[in-house]
Each structure stands twice: as structure tokens, then as C-alpha cells.
Amino acid sequence: MEATQLSPSAGIIQYATDKRKKALILAGLCLLLLIVFLLDIIIGSVRIPLREVFKVIFSHTENDTWRYIVEKIRIPKAATAVLAGCGLSVGGLQMQTLFRNPLADPSVLGVTAGASLGVAMIMLAGGSIATLYTIKELGISGSWLIIVAACMGAAAIMLLVMSISGTIKDNVMMLIIGIMIGTITLSVISIWQYFSSPELIKDYLLWTFGSLDGVTGSQLYLLMLAVAIGLIISFLSSKLLDALLLGENYARSMGLTAKRARIIIICSTSLLAGSITAFCGPIGFIGIAVPHIVRSLFNTSNHRILIPGCCLIGTILMLLCDMIAQLPGSQTVLPINIITALVGAPVVIWVVLHRNTISRQ
Amino acid sequence: MLSKNSYIFRWAAAIFIGLFSVVSCRQSGKKEEPAAAGVSTDSAYAKTRLRYAHGFSIEYYDHFKLAKVLNRLTGSTDTLEYLLVQEGYPVPAGYPKAQVIHIPVKTIVGMSSMHIALADFVGVADRITGLGSLDYISSPEIRKKVKAGKITQVGLDGNMNNEQLISMHPGVLIAMGNPDAGFGRYKTLTDAGIPVLLNTEWLETTPLGRAEWVKLMAALVNKEEVVNKKFDSIARVYNELAQLCSKTTDRPGVIIGMPFKGNWYTPAGGSYMGQFLRDAGAGYKWADSKGTGSLTLNFEAVVPEALQAAYWLNVGYVDSKKDIADKDVRYVSFRSFKTDKVYNNNLRTNEQGSNDYWESGGVNPQLVLADMIRILHPDLLPDHQLVYYKQLK
Numbered sequence: 072m073e074a075t076q077l078s079p080s081a082g083i084i085q086y087a088t089d090k091r092k093k094a095l096i097l098a099g100l101c102l103l104l105l106i107v108f109l110l111d112i113i114i115g116s117v118r119i120p121l122r123e124v125f126k127v128i129f130s131h132t133e134n135d136t137w138r139y140i141v142e143k144i145r146i147p148k149a150a151t152a153v154l155a156g157c158g159l160s161v162g163g164l165q166m167q168t169l170f171r172n173p174l175a176d177p178s179v180l181g182v183t184a185g186a187s188l189g190v191a192m193i194m195l196a197g198g199s200i201a202t203l204y205t206i207k208e209l210g211i212s213g214s215w216l217i218i219v220a221a222c223m224g225a226a227a228i229m230l231l232v233m234s235i236s237g238t239i240k241d242n243v244m245m246l247i248i249g250i251m252i253g254t255i256t257l258s259v260i261s262i263w264q265y266f267s268s269p270e271l272i273k274d275y276l277l278w279t280f281g282s283l284d285g286v287t288g289s290q291l292y293l294l295m296l297a298v299a300i301g302l303i304i305s306f307l308s309s310k311l312l313d314a315l316l317l318g319e320n321y322a323r324s325m326g327l328t329a330k331r332a333r334i335i336i337i338c339s340t341s342l343l344a345g346s347i348t349a350f351c352g353p354i355g356f357i358g359i360a361v362p363h364i365v366r367s368l369f370n371t372s373n374h375r376i377l378i379p380g381c382c383l384i385g386t387i388l389m390l391l392c393d394m395i396a397q398l399p400g401s402q403t404v405l406p407i408n409i410i411t412a413l414v415g416a417p418v419v420i421w422v423v424l425h426r427n428t429i430s431r432q
Numbered sequence: 433m434l435s436k437n438s439y440i441f442r443w444a445a446a447i448f449i450g451l452f453s454v455v456s457c458r459q460s461g462k463k464e465e466p467a468a469a470g471v472s473t474d475s476a477y478a479k480t481r482l483r484y485a486h487g488f489s490i491e492y493y494d495h496f497k498l499a500k501v502l503n504r505l506t507g508s509t510d511t512l513e514y515l516l517v518q519e520g521y522p523v524p525a526g527y528p529k530a531q532v533i534h535i536p537v538k539t540i541v542g543m544s545s546m547h548i549a550l551a552d553f554v555g556v557a558d559r560i561t562g563l564g565s566l567d568y569i570s571s572p573e574i575r576k577k578v579k580a581g582k583i584t585q586v587g588l589d590g591n592m593n594n595e596q597l598i599s600m601h602p603g604v605l606i607a608m609g610n611p612d613a614g615f616g617r618y619k620t621l622t623d624a625g626i627p628v629l630l631n632t633e634w635l636e637t638t639p640l641g642r643a644e645w646v647k648l649m650a651a652l653v654n655k656e657e658v659v660n661k662k663f664d665s666i667a668r669v670y671n672e673l674a675q676l677c678s679k680t681t682d683r684p685g686v687i688i689g690m691p692f693k694g695n696w697y698t699p700a701g702g703s704y705m706g707q708f709l710r711d712a713g714a715g716y717k718w719a720d721s722k723g724t725g726s727l728t729l730n731f732e733a734v735v736p737e738a739l740q741a742a743y744w745l746n747v748g749y750v751d752s753k754k755d756i757a758d759k760d761v762r763y764v765s766f767r768s769f770k771t772d773k774v775y776n777n778n779l780r781t782n783e784q785g786s787n788d789y790w791e792s793g794g795v796n797p798q799l800v801l802a803d804m805i806r807i808l809h810p811d812l813l814p815d816h817q818l819v820y821y822k823q824l825k
Contacts, residue, residue: 116733136736143762144732214759265591268565277693284694284731288761352693397730404694404730 093369093376100383107390111149112141114399143287151286151294152389155351156361158298158343160385161305161378163358164365165340168312168374169333170246174419176358177344179246180337181228181253186348187279188256189224190217194275195263214285217278218349225345228252232341236333245333280406281352283393290350297346302382304339309374311335316372354408356415357392361385363418388414478657483667485644487632490651495521497651498530501630512630516651533627536653537603543589545791546633547606548574550649553795554659562586562600570780570788598624604652606631637724638707639797640667646795669798674711676812677805683715684808685741687734687768690748690759696734697726705746708797712804714743743808744768745821747776753824772823775807779822789820 113124119137126132127141162177170179177183193216232252236245264272286294311332314321347354365380366372392410480490491498497516513530517523523532541562542548548571551557557573562584569575577583584600587593589608597605598621605621605628618628629652633645643666650659686709688698699705700723701716709716717737721727738744744766750756753774756763768774777800780788793800796819803821806813 116730117736136739139739139762139765140732140735143765144735268568268588274692277695280693282693285760402727402729402733406693 093371096368097376097379097383100380100387104383104387104390107387107394108149108153111152111390111394112145114394115140115145115397116400116402116404144284147287147291148283148393149390150291151283151351152393153386154294154298155283155347155354156357156386156389157382158301158347158385159354159358159389160361160365160381161302162340162343163360164362164374164377164381165305165312165336166358167362168316169336170242171316171318172246173363174359175246176355177340178253178353178355178358180232180249180341180344181256182225182232182341182345183348183353184253184256184260185228186221186225186345187260187353188228189220189222189349190278190352191260191263191275192224193217193220194278195260195267195271214290218290221349222345225341225349228256229337229341229345233334233337236337237330240330242329242333277406278352279408281354281408281411283351283389283407284404286350294346294350297342301339301343301346302378304335304342305378308332308335308339309378312374313372316374352408354411356411356419357385357389360415360418361388363421364388478660480647480651480656480660482644482647484638484640485633485636485647486641487635488645488648490648493524496524497535498527499648499651501648502632502635503630514627514629518654531622531627531629533604533629533652535651539600539602540652541586541597541600541602541605543606543608544631545570545786546608546794547631549791549793549795550606550631550633550646552792553646553662554649554653554655556649556653556655559603559653561602562597564588564592567784568786569784570782570786570791592621594620594624597621597626601626603627604629608632608634633794635724637702637704639704639711639800640670642704643795643797666796666798670711670801673798673801673805673813677711677713677809680713680809680812682809683713684743685737686714686716686743686745686808687738687741687766688716688744688746690750690756690763691731691734694731696729696731698729698734700725700727708801708804711801712808714804714808715741717741738766738768740767742768742771742773744774745777745804745807747774747824750776751778751824756824772825774824775821776824777803777820779818779820793820 112128113119113121117137117140119140123132123134123137124141127138128146132138159177163175166175166177166179167173169175232245232249235248239245239248264275267275315329315332315336344358361381361384362377365377365384368384369376369380371377389411392407392414395414396405396407396410398405479492482489486502488499488501491500495518499514499516501512501514503510503512513527515523515527515530515532516535517532519534519536538559539561540547540551540556540559542551542560543564545568548557548560548563548569551560552571552573557571558577560574560577560583563569563574563578564586565588566578566583566585569578574583584596586597586600601624605618605626607618607628607630621628629648631645631648633642636642636645644663646659646663647656650656688705688709689696698718699709701719701721702724703726704724705726706716706719706721710719718727747756750759753769753772756769756774763769777789777793778787780792782788789800799819802813802816803818806816806818807821
């Protein structure tokens, strides 16, 4: 019943109609999500008749090429989009609530930069660093090497941020420290870039552009697991988030230790952002933009609605971005990070112009 | 403000990728005017005749040569002039724009593997005193010099250590040029009297055109006669091989390169690699595509061809079929993978990780072509041993 606590002026009747309205919006979004998901699988550079796509999904087709394209390219990509969309938006929501800052996103913790650091270590500084050989001796190579490196980088920064967060009281300080750690990390990467050969830099830059492609098989399952754990923690902590939104003092008066809440939230966001960045590369703006859309659509600050709302809208937006990135009918693909920025940046502008939703109490 | 970093980072990324987008990504709609073969007055030196290269020309005069190099760095085409003045003679008047190189040059600083190959071909590798990077060198002679500490690392093209270079004062600095920056970036060096020769061989769209830049190097050291002969024999072999292939009707399907993050860069029909594939009798789906660089396709667009193409060449930084499967398990469905017809151009990679394909391969297009023909049409060259390529197992 904390929704009534949050808006004590609202009457019981209005609360009931509100609730029905929100349920309706959620149902509508679910339907939209299904449609967008199917569209993402149907649309691509190679024209495959609708009937054949359904045949691949639900029964069997003789055309091996079409089956390969749908099964091994389009469905994994759409599934990755769903995971990335959910995880990044929820991560962004948590950061905006924790720091009570409308421009926070999952990368403010420096975890994304940490993942980039891991990847840069392999791709740019690779030849000269001893750890690479150790990793290779473990039998990790190819795409796994990049993923392991990104996870290690993200985990290292996450541990650093967590250990600092245990010692300080103020969330604003935490925010500044997170951003500074990110800046230091990116500077280290820049130094490596400066001394690397153009081909290596190019590979690394392609990675930083983000991509939903190529997360298949066991990688997809692992990403699914990481995102699922992150989301479960997030759902379970929705009450914490509601309390935090009212200020740390209020949260403390409710018996929450602000410190513990902070650690739980940082933990789930790091898991979400770190794993998604490891598999897909950095994907920006979804984490900033989606929470704002959700807040204005549902007109609430109740995280038990905001979190599922973020999952749905984040997924829908990510799938739409993926479709745009494919430039339907063309043979090329644009980096996903560019498209999310193109879609996300206008939203951020809109937020700056109407910054009313988050800081309103 | 929070995402200012990522903004900057991303912008920097965009600029960097533009700056460094590899040689092969260059596209140009324009056709260069063919190079004028040596118009000249009489000269005591053998003259260069050009047949394949379009990016430079050399004119011969008494006691000096006038080399013109096409510079497309600024987007528009313009020409850089170099006066190659014979030792002991005055610099001729009337060429205010030209840089002066005193020949035969005694010391050379190069920027790319190709520059090493050019010097090696002409027989003046011992005159190299500086290189952009000492990490990737195949030539044993240069490697030996590096070990003995006789070659200075001067920094990559675009980030050169100007003070170092000025103190070395090489007879000529050979630069690759950087697509996004004008020639102005070399001003500090040219002002200090170091001639900067822009070697735009990578803009050539044919293997022989690229290799023919050995003749510019030859002009710098007065070795035209021997280099002309050497190049002519290479061109003859190359053309004979291409002729051999043109007689067969079999055109086995080929895919090139490996996708990364959903993008598959594959050579355009009008590119250097496109020409190799044509001459090697390959059935290349994008052979008729326009452009002189590479096409950026998405994975899905290439898959229908990749699933059924008989051969897979130039696979990138992999050394075995396991490496390929590790990159992305989806590649094992390709026909070439299943039938062991995957070949990479990395046979001559030394323990430093330097691949001679990018060095001596540039001036030995006949060997590269022979390799490709041996792979695609084994009966045409049954006795040829692969030089640069190897089958991945």
C-alpha cells in the first residue's frame, strides 16, 4: 500500500481506476512487445516470406539458408535485444533513483568503462600483457576471450566502487566517485589507443559501437542468467527504491540502512550493465531515456510499476532500434549504439526541458 | 553532464575511426588521370615507364627528375610535386611548390610495411634508418638492423616524433598519408627541410599498380634500370597467370574476410582484392559491385553466399578451424568450413606476429596470384607451393 503513502491526497476510488488504467497500459505494452519482437524477426536484409519465417519458428522448412538466417541470426539477435533492453533500462532506473539524478544511467558507476577497459586490454594492449597468456592457457579464446575480459574489467571496477560505497555516506559523493573512476578508466584506454596500430584501434572501436549480433548458443544462456539475476534483485528491492526516492533520511526513518540499500542496488545494476556490456559492447542512452518515458507514461514513482514498465518499454525500444539499425531492405547495418543515441538523445533533451518527473516529491 | 564522458569518448571514437579507417576502406568515385610516362629531355639515367600505376608520374630532365604524386587526402584530388635533384647539381628554379629531394637518397625513414618492401625490392633496405613502428617487420635484413639498434622508432604516421626526425634528418621520409588530414600535418618536417614523400600506393586499385610503386623508390636512388627489369618480369608472370585462368570456365565461389560484430567487410569489385579475385578466376558474388574499397555488409546479407561458397579466403586473425569456431560457432555451418576449404594469407607470419603478406606480398603480386590460383584451380598450377597462403585445419 505504499502507493497510497506516496500520494496521500489520492482517494481510494481514484487509486482503483488508476490501477486499472496502469494494468491496461501494461497489457497494451505486452502486446506491442510481441508484435515488435515478431517484426524484428521478420524484417532483415534477406527477404524471407512471412509464411516461411513462421515455418522456421513453428515447424520446419526445407530451405537451409532461411532456416540458418532465422534461427541463428534473427532470433538470437532479437533475444539479445530483449535482454539488453530490460537490463539497461532497469539499471538506469535504479541509478536515477539511487542518485536522485535524472541524467544518471547504468554507466555512471564506471562499470561500463571497466568492461571497456577489459576489452581494450585484450584488443589493444594484448600482445604486451602477461595476463593474456594466462587467460589463453585456460583455453579461452575467440569471442569468449573478449567476454571474459569485459567481465573481469567490469567486476574489478564494481568491487572498487562497492568498497568505496561502503565507506562513504553520501550518494552524491558516490556519484562523483563513480564518474571519476569511469573517466580514469577511459583515459587509460585512450593511452592504449594512442599507441596502437590502426587495425587494432578499428576493431576496438567497432566493439565500442555496440552490437546485438553474435550472442548465440551458450553465450545467450549465460547473458540470460546474468540479466535474470539482476532483474530479480531489482524486483525484490523495489520497496527499497521507493523509500530511497523520498530521501535517505526518510529511508533511515523507515528502518532501512541506506548503506545496505545502496550496496544491493549497485550490485544489481553492475551485474546488469556489466554483463550486457560484456556481450554486446557499450549501449548508451537506453538506460537514461527509458525510465523517463516510463515515469511519464505511468505517472507514478512506484517502483513495482516502474520496473516492469522499464522492462517492457526498454525491450520495445531496443527492438525498434535494432530494426532501424538493420536499415530494412539494405545490405548493411548501422551500429546499435548510434541508433539508441539518435532515439535516446531527443528524449534526454525533452527531459531537460521538462525536468519535473523525478525530483517531484 | 553525466554522460559528457561518453559523448567525448564516442566523438573521439568517430573521429578516430575516420582517421584510421584502414586503407582498404577508401572509396573514390573519381577516376585518376593516367600517369604521363616519362616525358623528358635527355638524361644520363635510365627512365621509368609506367604501365599500371595511376598515382604518380616521373618526368626526366637534365640532372633532375620531377615526380608528381596524386594526393587525395583532402577529398579532392591534387598533386604533390617533388624535385629529385642529382647530387652536386643546383636545385632548378621554376618549381615553387615542389619539395626537394637530393638523390640518390642515403637515408630513408618509412612508415608502413609496404615501404620496407619497396626498399627491399629496390635493394636499398640498408638505407632505412627509421620506421614508424619496430613491432611488425618481416624482412630479415631490417629485423637484424633493429636488433643491432640501428633503426629508430619514430612514431606512427600522424603521431610522429618530429624532434627525433629533425635530429635524424633523413634524406626522405616516406609517409602513407592519412585520409582525414591534409598534407599540412607534415609542415613541421618540411619546414625543417625534410622532404616528406607521400606514398599513396594503397590507393591503386590493381595489384600490379600497387607493386609498380617500386619505380618511384627506384627513382630516389637512381636504380631505374635494374628495377624496371625486375618489375617487368613480375608483371609478365602475373599476366601469364591471369591469362591461364581466363581460359577456364570454372568459377568456384569465394567469400573473403570474417564478420565482426555483425558487419562483414568484403572487397568491392573495383578494388585491389577484387582484381586479384577476377584474375584468379574466382566466382565472387560482389565482383561487379562499384567502389574501390570495401563493402560494409551485414552478416545476414552475406550468409546466403557464405553457406554455399566453395572457398573462404583471407579469414583474418585466426590460425585454425578451431579459432574460427571460437570466434562464432555459426561459422561452422559454412560449406567451405565443412569441406576444409578455408585458406588464410598468414603462412609467412613470424614469431613477432608480423605477416609478410602485407610486406613482401605487396611487391610480389605474382606470388599471391599464383597462391590463389593454386587454391581455387589446383589443376592449373599443380606444382606451385603456397607462399603466403595456408590451409586452415
